[in-house]
Amino acid sequence: MAYSEKLIDHYENPRNIGSLDKGAEDVGTGLVGAPACGDVMKLQIKVGADGLIEDAKFKTFGCGSAIASSSLVTEWVKGKTIDEAETIKNTDIAKHLALPPVKIHCSVLAEDAIKAAIADYRAKASKKDEPQAAE
């Protein structure tokens, strides 16, 4: 299978590998996929006081397309608000990396990983600030 240059670049030189402190209040962690299915993505975002995502890290167990998809989204979410990050669609990821049809699920997983990280961040924020959670 021939992969696109962009995909191979993300696989060979993945951006933002690593972990953030998952206990920190300004960090949201998403862990999606399942080892039995051959794909697990952990994506973390760190949200600054200004509401912008100032850092993002990932670790992925999966095929090259899964690694590239998660690497790409860590680049995309940085500097965005969480509302903006939430609008990233799997189709955008698939298009950018020119994923073959059998690898579309990797982009779906990457979208799920962002959404899960945002949900985790929001849950932490609402616990910290009960009145906001009631809105």
Added chain:
Amino acid sequence: MTAIAQIRRNDQPIYLDYQATTPLDPRVLEAMMPYFTYKFGNPGSRSHSYGWEAEEGVEKARGQVAKLIGADEKEVIFTSGATESNNLAIKGVAEFYKDRRNHIVTTVTEHKCVLDTCRHLEQQGFDVTYLPVQKNGLVDLEQLRAAVTDKTVLVSIMAVNNEIGVIQPLAEIGAICREKGAFFHTDAAQAAGKIALDVEAMKIDLMSISGHKIYGPKGIGALYVRRRPRVRLVAMIVGGGQERGFRSGTLPTPLCVGLGEAAEICSSEMVAEAERLTRLRDRMLKGLNAKLPEIYVNGDLDRRIPGNLNISFAHVEGESLMMGIKNLSVSSGSACTSASLEPSYVLRALGVEEEMAHTSLRIGLGRFTTEHEVDSAVDELAHHVTKLRAMSPLWEMSQEGIDIKSIEWAAH
């Protein structure tokens, strides 16, 4: 060793997929060449010397194949390959004896062409028992004995598994079949030329052989069909009645000659080659173990052909690893390229956890593998496994002492 230099150009990756196919041995090509050119006759032509010399080439080859498995040359028929041989053996026997016996016994780790043939026969009304295998990949003989009844016409169990290289206890299986009056067919595509086979000692009634797995050409194989006691078959391809009527069609003389020469070379070099490959395989495994923790060999390591390793590299997905090791040609135990996302059914049958099955590679060593290639492969594998583990969330969790099974994963 100029012959070997012709096998791989320097700019090509190291070939470590000898269970998928093997390069043609240059000596085999040499034996074939005249039959592509001036010895072009139809081996079925009885009226002139062109036909006679082609027939002579084919019959010599038949004898060479027979010698490799301890058979008589009259018991060997040429086919297009092991897939056809397996189809012919199983369908042919089932069809011929269906009024007396209609039950077939096989195992869950057979090659797809055996499993699909059995599924096809089930649709035709035959009963098929798919035996499980033990953790080491071998069939349980007591389970086999219990499964074979007076309705069983055929037991089809592969000699050597194509993914994990384990060798089934053929002589014991043959004895059970003979005792119960069932025919014993074995798919020996991965076994012929690699381990000693003897159809008499092992009481084998039908055996499938492939040319391109033994450094012969693609597009040719053989089926051994026992004559005493006689095994009868319904032919799938009918026509001119060649090959004792079992398989009509003009024989591809150069391919037959190539298969024969390949079998001849295996007969004379098998013992030395097995020793050399065992040394290389042990060297590879030792090298990998020295550089990488948490790697596991799938399938029995002792009852195994020398040229196969199937290894799970824990917490590293097999396909991403193959993408990294660009200078090595291996195959993945996980069929993740298919939309199904299902890992290898063979590894699953051994009880290998799905997540471990996703981390497996099949590494095949063969006649032209060198020590230098093995050492390069070890370095490249170790480098990329280490790199991918550094980005694996599962490796991180396992290093933190988190049990991955304790997490509730969302299936997708």
